[in-house]
Amino acid sequence: MAVRATEAQTSVSRIRRRGPLEARLRHGREAAVHGALFLCAFVSVFTTLAIIATLLEETVGFFREVSIVDFLTDTKWTPQFKPQHFGILSLLAGTLLVAIGAAAVALPVGLLTAIFLSEYAPSWLRSVVKPVLEVLAGIPTVVLGFFALTFVSEDVIQVLFPGTKIFNAASAAIVVGIMIIPMVASLSEDAMAAVPYSLREGAYALGSTRYEVALRVVVPAALSGIVASFILAISRAIGETMIVTLAAGATPNLTWDPLQSVQTMTAYIVQVSLGDTPQGSLEFRTIFAVGMTLFLMTLAMNIASQYLLQRFREVYE
């Protein structure tokens, strides 16, 4: 009996003695884990800062030698020839031509797909179509570029418009459009799925057809989410690189004719990095100035799209 009591006493005192130490150890380990996890999250902030610092440093160097007015107003872009011209407008025109063409393909098709999936399709059909669109979204852009060059340009555009050169903005724009269809469809469908069912039921009760419910009730109610998906998709189109590098050509061209060969900002950056332009030269610095322009454009669009999505969520939650 007495022995047992001593045993019990020692074990109790052991708990008492070890208690604070273990608690301290546990506390220390918890703090270390907390810190390590915070650092992981902070890598993303570091990435953004590094992108801005990288682009800014060389862009400032570039604008010491080239006036910003020339950069924004000159209509010629010929950094690799004399006389050198650094007018981003012709690269911007190529970029916008492809992006607008892609939007003309993807926005109506993507939105109609979203309406069909959200308002009409039975669930078995939805569960077939959505993975197919996900596969389309996952096709690497270099593959789409090859498709744009060897099929859309050679077998479609050149047949429909004889005499068109193999490199043209139209074939790139169509395929970039195909690339962003899944994005528009999936994000717009999410927005429509978030519209409360009572709104639809109210409209049906008033005698609306399904088409009227979809187009006059659901789409307007989901509008900010739909517009957000449009902006995000166009921003993707602007930043797209391999399709335009392979299919749109390499001639900076201030034109609105989609059958012409053009060069986008992204394709120019690839062209310079593939060539033997010496690093540190003014010609090489152009890619940072162009990259900065690209970064700012897409960033502005992404922020606008997020703002719209946030407003949309506030309305229905």
Place this chain on the structure above:
Amino acid sequence: MTVTQAGFRRRLLARKATAVGFVILAIAATGVGIAALAVLMVDLTREGIGRVSWDFINAFPSRKPEEAGIKAALWGTIWMMGLTAAFAIPIGVGAAIYLEEYAPKNWLTRVIQTNIANLAGVPSIVYGILGLTLFVRAMELGRSLLAGSLTMALLVLPIVIIASQEALRAVPGSIREAAFAVGASRWQVVSRQVVPAALPGMLTGIILALSRAIGETAPMIMIGALLFVPFTPDGPLDRFTVLPIQIFNWAARPQDEFRVNAAAGIIVLLAVLLTMNAAAIILRNRLQARSRG
């Protein structure tokens, strides 16, 4: 009375006709995406399938198109995927755990969260410029596998973080409360209860992120992955090429024989990607079945 009834009937008929017309339009639009994918697959298969063979997979690039193969590119892709996963998975999952399970609701957390959403939208070529300046030049890693993988890890990090956050958010709060109630510390709750429950969802996101990394071309061109590599890399500091670059190299040449090689390379690349996508979909379906059951 009869006049307005007739008028109503006419309008109703017109409304029903518009409705039918709209359904046809919507179905046609849904078909566009599917048809585009089908045409792409058929066209590439027709062009390249004859060239896919063991010799093609096991040969180095060559100036003679009929002798050229993708051995160097395939090994480069495998190396790069492994290294990218080694960097991106721990950091991405760690960041997601921090944001979902630890972060206080303050301005810094909001900044980090907004920032991740923005990073997901930065064009991949901008990551290439970052990789070239930071890893290749400033850290003097050269145009190595390591520099390429670090660049790719930064690029896919937002995807891994966002997917992992969604998976963590789907774990019911009751699991956490039960674990806390029996005296578990926060890390014990997270590491032994929450993460295992969220694992299938996280894996799906990770697989999709890695399949994005396998297909990316532009950033690898920027950091200077080689166009012509007649060797397989032996370590992380070796120079390298990857499948998309090999495809780009062949696709950009005017000769038809090289284009056939490009199509064959694409078939191999797509086979790898579709396998990964299928794995992700199966995982997700399992997950859905389990959460229902």
